Amino acid sequence: METFGGSAAPIRTANYCWLRDPKSGEQIDQCLTLFFAAPDSATGEDVAELHLHGGSGVIAAVIGSLARLDGLRLAEPGEFTRRAFEHGKFDLTQAEAVADLIDAETKAQRRQAVRQLDGKLGNLYRMWIDRLVVLLAHAEATLDFPDEELPEDLDANFHFDINAISTEIAQHLDDGSRGERLRDGFYVAIVGAPNVGKSTLLNCLAGREAAIVSETAGTTRDVIEVHLDLGGYPVTFADTAGLRVAESEVEEEGVRRARDRAAKADLTLAVFDASLWPKRDPETLGIVEKSGAPGAVITVLNKVDLAAPKQTAALDSGTVAVSAVQGTGIDDLLAGITGAAEESFSGAAATPALTRTRHRSALEDCVEALNRAASVEGEVLAEDLRLAVRSLGRITGAVDVEDLLDRIFAEFCIGK
Numbered sequence: 001m002e003t004f005g006g007s008a009a010p011i012r013t014a015n016y017c018w019l020r021d022p023k024s025g026e027q028i029d030q031c032l033t034l035f036f037a038a039p040d041s042a043t044g045e046d047v048a049e050l051h052l053h054g055g056s057g058v059i060a061a062v063i064g065s066l067a068r069l070d071g072l073r074l075a076e077p078g079e080f081t082r083r084a085f086e087h088g089k090f091d092l093t094q095a096e097a098v099a100d101l102i103d104a105e106t107k108a109q110r111r112q113a114v115r116q117l118d119g120k121l122g123n124l125y126r127m128w129i130d131r132l133v134v135l136l137a138h139a140e141a142t143l144d145f146p147d148e149e150l151p152e153d154l155d156a157n158f159h160f161d162i163n164a165i166s167t168e169i170a171q172h173l174d175d176g177s178r179g180e181r182l183r184d185g186f187y188v189a190i191v192g193a194p195n196v197g198k199s200t201l202l203n204c205l206a207g208r209e210a211a212i213v214s215e216t217a218g219t220t221r222d223v224i225e226v227h228l229d230l231g232g233y234p235v236t237f238a239d240t241a242g243l244r245v246a247e248s249e250v251e252e253e254g255v256r257r258a259r260d261r262a263a264k265a266d267l268t269l270a271v272f273d274a275s276l277w278p279k280r281d282p283e284t285l286g287i288v289e290k291s292g293a294p295g296a297v298i299t300v301l302n303k304v305d306l307a308a309p310k311q312t313a314a315l316d317s318g319t320v321a322v323s324a325v326q327g328t329g330i331d332d333l334l335a336g337i338t339g340a341a342e343e344s345f346s347g348a349a350a351t352p353a354l355t356r357t358r359h360r361s362a363l364e365d366c367v368e369a370l371n372r373a374a375s376v377e378g379e380v381l382a383e384d385l386r387l388a389v390r391s392l393g394r395i396t397g398a399v400d401v402e403d404l405l406d407r408i409f410a411e412f413c414i415g416k
């Protein structure tokens, strides 16, 4: 290759050139090359970038030519991010944020990933690590130098401080899983009796024929999911089988799945036939009024075009009258769904949110260790604090507790 590996390659300067096959000399593509010298590169190593015309023929030829050069191979999935982490370019939460940023489909998901990539989540965990290490240093100093005078300000509120940190972490954990949900999407289950127009409503919301619609009751059997971006939030709509005493095994499984989706949904759209209103079928009523739908519920009266005007007059605020065929009332329904999604993700912009189960379980371990530490003394207490710090360290990547302790002991000026 013309410019590849040449000692004269300019650093951090775009170079416009031809790429040629190293064996045959055939011109492959006209491109830009960029060289970054370690450690000032994305991975912390020497990095060469080739900016190509991205057609698959070009890419296949370039990869084929590169693969024939000694010592070169294709990167494993995530390898660049892994190398960057290993060279201390960022912590594990930031490495995870790179994956989230690549997967982000909506504005809110992108913003959450960017905040995490910016280090805000890692900084929060490091702030707790720093405070705990100071307390650990104090606990160890008391053990190692029982006769020494310890700085007074450290002594005062030892257990109080442990409790305070434990409470802060518990509050961070108690966030209704908004960060995790923003990654997975807000889940909306559409349930109701057969033929009320659930599939028609799904198609109307999606703007395409995602589900089969027919006047035969019991048309939908399996769950049909459609992903939409509502006001920047990722929302998954699930159309389900009509709720009734099933006439076949397949339908029975469909009804079981419908109930299952309503049980895990963040929001349930309980669809009734407006022309029969205020009569409501007992199966759907059972789901929305009993414990079947733990999230919020919006009652949707569909086929308002077939209803007498007085039937849908004076509806309460949790009820929306629509016609999925004519599109009437759909904007109001979308506004209600977007409002519910917004509420569920509220606060996501203000504080960095916990985004993964991995973080959650490490934080739970940390709180458990701190709660134990709050009621013990001496070596047991120091051990629990160590465990608490290590749990937080698991989230951001390795934490060298001894190294941190050395730094703090140096500031203590005791036991010289």
Ligand SMILES: Nc1nc2c(ncn2[C@@H]2O[C@H](COP(=O)(O)OP(=O)(O)OP(=O)(O)O)[C@@H](O)[C@H]2O)c(=O)[nH]1
Residues within 6 Å of the ligand: 192, 193, 194, 195, 196, 197, 198, 199, 200, 201, 212, 213, 214, 215, 216, 217, 218, 219, 220, 221, 240, 241, 242, 243, 302, 303, 304, 305, 306, 322, 323, 324, 325, 326
């Ligand atoms: N007039 C009118 N007809 C509608 C409306 N929405 C749906 N329909 C009709 O109602 C019938 C049933 O619609 P579907 O969307 O298949 O009903 P479903 O609730 O999904 O039914 P199952 O899948 O069997 O549970 C179809 O003939 C639709 O065209 C509406 O707003 N107005």
Ligand SMILES: [Mg+2]
Residues within 6 Å of the ligand: 198, 199, 200, 211, 212, 213, 219, 220, 239, 240, 241, 242
């Ligand atoms: Mg259907």
